[in-house]
């Protein structure tokens with residue numbers, strides 16, 4: 001298929017490569033040019049003639065900005081897939097814009113980070129027409145190991161935000177547990193081992209704890225991007241009239257880390273609150 005990929009950050013750059021390797025014809029665009037052979041000179045140029053437009057930009061603001069730039073270029077029948085984690089309002093806005101233009105739209109965020117995207121092993125959460133999801137399988141399969149069909153547009157955005165609410169708070173809990181372990185003179189490796197065989201253990205704990213202890217914060221998913229997702233969770237909670245103090249604290253911690261210059265580090269640098 002003829003594809004346009006917008007946003008060549010940690011994930012978009014790797015997905016674009018996998019889409020090309022799978023035999024799709026891929027044109028890419030990034031706000032900051034990358035000097036790639038298949039890179040379009042403008043977002044409009046990338047959109048022109050693409051059967052599918054896949055977005056891996058940062059957030060709702062970025063998505064709205066790029067979409068507004070290419071809107072005049074879009075024609076009925078083109079399919080827009082948003083893979084970025086954005087606020088629910090932006091997902092609904094984009095679905096309405098696409099419907100007006102006669103374009104298909106899938107609300108299609110994902111889980112899986114730098115390594116999973118490099119290996120084509122993401123897991124997509126998808127909301128939208130089941131017929132369109134099936135039509136898009138050849139595109140989704142090239143970058144993922146699983147496609148979870150969740151229902152209407154909006155459902156995938158909510159689930160993605162909810163899962164990141166959990167991950168942010170798990171890393172906050174791991175940070176606190178490591179900090180009190182060390183402060184009480186106990187080797188932090190003992191905590192890592194104990195968590196591994198405890199019901200509180202998880203893939204995330206296994207992945208992040210050794211890195212936190214080593215102080216290695218090579219970015220798979222940034223503090224800044226996790227902070228924005230915590231803000232989306234707080235918005236969802238507020239609009240539902242819910243108090244969610246856990247994610248409010250994690251949001252404060254991440255906001256402080258960003259202010260102190262850690263925004264581009266991996267989000268397990270939340271642990272640096274104790275340095």
Ligand SMILES: NC(=O)c1ccc[n+]([C@@H]2O[C@H](COP(=O)([O-])OP(=O)(O)OC[C@H]3O[C@@H](n4cnc5c(N)ncnc54)[C@H](OP(=O)(O)O)[C@@H]3O)[C@@H](O)[C@H]2O)c1
Pocket residue numbers: 007008009010011012030031032056057058059061062063065066083084085086110111112113114220221222225
């Ligand atoms: N990394 C992960 O593990 C992971 C996992 C699940 C979901 N996600 C979500 O997937 C999306 C991409 O993640 P990522 O880790 O690849 O992010 P990233 O490395 O921070 O890249 C962000 C991308 O968005 C672009 N961008 C930012 N602001 C823009 C604007 N105003 N207009 C146009 N483009 C703009 C950036 O362009 P420049 O190069 O010009 O800055 C860059 O291409 C995010 O929504 C993130 O929350 C990521």
